[in-house]
Every structure is written in C-alpha cells, then in structure tokens.
Amino acid sequence: MRGRVRTLVMAAAVGVLAGCTPTTAGPMVMRMGPGLPQENFFQLGLRAGPRLNAPQLSERGENGTFHGDAKPFHNDQWGIDIDGSVTVPVSDRLSWHVGLQGEFVGLPVPGYGVYSGVSYYAGSERLGLAPALSVRGASDFGLGETDSTSSLFGVEATCAFTVQPEPGMSLGLVPFISVNQSLVNPGSQVTTYFYGAVVAAQLKFGGTRTKLELSGGFGRAHSGDTHWNAPVVGARGGR
DSSP states (O other): OHHHHHHHHHHHHHHHHTOOSOOOOSOSOOOOSSOOTTSOEEEEEEEEEEOTTHHHHHHTTSSSOOOGGGOTTOTTTEEEEEEEEEEEESSSSEEEEEEEEEESSSTTOOOEEEEEEEEEOEEOSSEEEEEEEEEEEEEOTTOSSSSSEEEEEEEEEEEEEEEEEETTEEEEEEEEEEEEEEEEETTEEEEEEEEEEEEEEEEEOTTSSOEEEEEEEEEEEEETTEEEEEEEEEEEEEO
C-alpha cells in the first residue's frame, strides 16, 4: 500500500513540474459502477479541457486573440493535464475522491490543481447511478509568462449513469456542471460556468485489478459574456 501511495505522489509531482496555466478537466469525479468497497482505487492518466480564464487573459493583452469555437484545440484556451487520483471507500456505497493535476504541455511554466469530492452509488451491480459533489482549485502562482497570477476555484456536481453488461466492463453517461471563480490578478475576477457530458468506458484486464478508463464528450464554457464549446477527453489506468 505504501508503495502505491509513493508512486501516486511521485507521478503527481512530475505533473506539477510540467505545468502551464490551469486547465479545467471535467468531470472531476466519475464513479463507474459500485467500485471496490474494501480497497482503495488508484488512477493515473491524461485528461483535457478548457482554460476558463482564456477570455480574461486575452482582454488584458496577456494572450493572443481568443478564438472560441473557431479553434477549440488552441493551446491558449484548451489544455491537457496529468491526472492522479485515489478513491477511498467510506462505506459500501459512499466513497471519497481526491486528486492532483499538473499541466502536460506548456513547459516550463508550472501550474497545478487539486480536487476532492464524495460520491454515492445507488443501484445494483449491473445498473446504477452515482451522484457526486466535488471542489477544485488550481493556480500558476504567478510563475507564468506574465507578472499576473491565474487561479481558479469552484464546485462541481456530476451524476454517472452506469451499466455493467459483463464482469470487468462498465459503460456510463456522465453529465456535469461546475461554477467557478476565475481570478487573474491584479484586477480581474469573473464567475465562470462549465457544463456538459461525457460517455465513458472502464475495462478490466483479465483477473487483475488493473483497469483502463476512456472518456470523451463536450462541454459548454461561459466566462462573463463569452461562451464557447470545449472538447473533454481522458484516458487513465487504475488498480
């Protein structure tokens, strides 16, 4: 157990060192089925989403022109995170989730985020839903390409509708919505919203606990009077 925790911490530290301005990868918590009521479940992989403060930075002249829907994968408004998380069972149905994220592209600018939440599974081993509530925070601590500090703090609600058609396979639809405060100091604070849905699959390898999770979908981002569509994708391994 200690070895697994050490591996997760080291992977998260690597993510921190490979940073950039904060990316909002959602949904933060996806509980794909009942889970493991007696054991912790560790995951590590890549996730992607929008930079909700991109319009603020463009208005301040710290980024180039904001492209919105014309260029949804432009690095100024969309990024990739290294994501490490652990799910800790509290009871047979209630679980606690905590994770760390570090930007995958944009060297050498450090920026990272943390999130934590709880989920509750209702249903059988074959079919169920898992609502979750989580909080997140992320910042570049003023170590970016300009003198300002870019930070994000928010709360997110999700609800995973899952089906397990056979042992070791879980499929789900996960809608989400988050409300955030996007801070670009000095002098800019905007309430941002991000909502959408992903489809996800979690596959188990043989008789081991190792699983592969794939997810993809779209979200709609709102920052002040600006709004745009943002692709949401992810791939994580877990055990």
